[in-house]
Amino acid sequence: MQKKVGVIVAFIAVLFGLLAIIKIVQNIELAIGFITISFGILAVIWTSMAIKSLSKGSTLRNYTTKFLLCLIFIY
Numbered sequence: 001m002q003k004k005v006g007v008i009v010a011f012i013a014v015l016f017g018l019l020a021i022i023k024i025v026q027n028i029e030l031a032i033g034f035i036t037i038s039f040g041i042l043a044v045i046w047t048s049m050a051i052k053s054l055s056k057g058s059t060l061r062n063y064t065t066k067f068l069l070c071l072i073f074i075y
Contacts, residue, residue: 041075044068044071
């Protein structure tokens with residue numbers, strides 16, 4: 001039950017964050033750019049956390065490390 005409430009609260013927080021970015025930044029193209037940058041930073045953070053949790057020398061960790069490098073270069 002607590003997990004469902006946490007997911008709902010997180011979803012509402014993301015929604016309010018997006019609405020705040022759109023309200024603060026009047027130019028819609030600039031707001032979309034800020035949203036894209038924030039999701040890119042979040043993807044880098046999640047990927048680095050995944051690398052730390054995987055066992056050293058595993059194939060999945062190697063793929064995740066390469067994915068992180070590609071993500072950083074694309075970002």
